[in-house]
Amino acid sequence: MNYKIENIKQITVKKPLKLDCGQTLKDFPIAYETYGKLNEKKTNAILIFHALSGDQFVAGTNPVTNKDGWWNIAVGPGKAIDTEKYFIICANVLGGCMGSLGPKNINDIDGEPYGLKFPVVTIRDMVKAQESLLDYFNIKKLLSVLGGSMGGMQLLQFCALYPDKTFSAVPIASTSSHNAQQIALNELARQAIMSDPLWNNGNYYKDKKIPKNGLAVARMAAHITYMSEKGLQERFGRKLQEKKDYEFTFDADFQIESYLRHQGNVFVDRFDANSYLYISRAMDYFDLSKQFKNGLVGAFQNHKTRFLIISFSSDWLYPTKNSKDIVIALNASGANVAFAEIKTDKGHDSFLVNEPEFLETLKGFLDSNFEIFKNEK
């Protein structure tokens, strides 16, 4: 994957970041993008955390892929997260491949790309790295932090680490701890990548023969988990791909096969296989309850942050139960919490597609909290 570096904004994180694995990083790049304008009183800033395969290009056109930003449905002028009203910041995660320090960067030790020499990072490491952006923009308190899936994990971690740095928080289709099924699915993806001979133990940057097939299979498997059985059936059913009958081969006879192959193929053009390994690992290691004596309740004790937890009824990857566990912990710690389960057939991906009930709920929450936050300040 190639991109023009001039399209990417970066800060250099100067203060040393001690990672959970024990190593320390310093003077490393974090790439970010912003949308809208920060108002004078700095009451309209929202930090969005992206998911596993996302990047900092939330809205408009992604200048690297020339496709829509991953949350273009929700973020933009007049949209649920209105960029005419709010100032949106999103950073590429540590370990990512869109300009933040990751395994494809050159390391200082031997002048080669890191590959597997890149330290194994955690969700907490990612969040600490991104927190530097608040200093950069001189924002003391955000209006809100938002994120779906792994983005939700980061924001829960953010709230636990920096309880006073955000007024509100919306974890969407997320979890406070990766469960066995979620780890298993990530392991499946990693094994697909690592069993591609071109992966070569993570050393593939030099001859540019990248483990495309492995990464594509990983993406295909993941894509299935983002949709519901009903959603898949309604959209694809047993429909054949531009043919009248079976061809009695292993080509993509069915539309669903063709769709998955396409999703796999386009993904390898924009994503680094090693980044996929590292980021999925960070998700597996995530268990917020382990960081506090009182478990998850301890993570939010005495917090004033106003939470809205959202789940989707047909999401089997991060089911409502995961969200409810967060709600229960927040209730037990006396925190301010609202919760809505959106009824939909669109599965885990519901937050990325046009799901009016969801977008209206999100908009209502943000707008009303903006009013309260403004008046408080």
Add this chain to the structure above:
Amino acid sequence: MKNEFKIITNLLPTGSRVLDVGCGDGALIEVLITQKNIDARGIELEENKVKQCISKGLSVIQGNAETELDQFPDKAFDFVVLSQTLQAFYKPENVLNELLRIGKKVIISIPNFGYWHVRASLLFFGKMPVTKSLPDFWYNTPNLHMCSIKDFYQFCDKRKIKMNKIIGVSNNKISSIHRINLEMKNLLSEIGIFLIS
């Protein structure tokens, strides 16, 4: 504002922590926050109403009070409010126990089945009553366990639930109910509001 909400608002001290169970579109919660600076939360079953609450900036959880009150710790709230829904639960006794567990005090209002209008309907017309506080017909009512003020009074008495205050409401008239005037008030009140602990 509904007369009933006025009475409930008056019963609640400023700055207290309150949970409104079955909070609907959040009308009572809004009043409590704006008028009495109460830390008011809600739980509501209907997705659409939850959305309305959230859009008003209210902390409302989507959930079923029949099965999901166990998510709140003991004495999590100073007051728990249940407005005219006790009769709609499958197991009102269990729900009541949960309310008393999570709240230091509980305010429950009930549409009074002992109200003369209700009695008359059955007595003279031989039909299930349809009134202002019981607007549904027998085939579409969500009410499973109707009771009168007297029934609920005796229910509390038997279980040694302390009744701190009982208020009868009829045509905007408010009166205090005690053991001594129970029979009369049971006949004349459309709604009964109980403050129990």
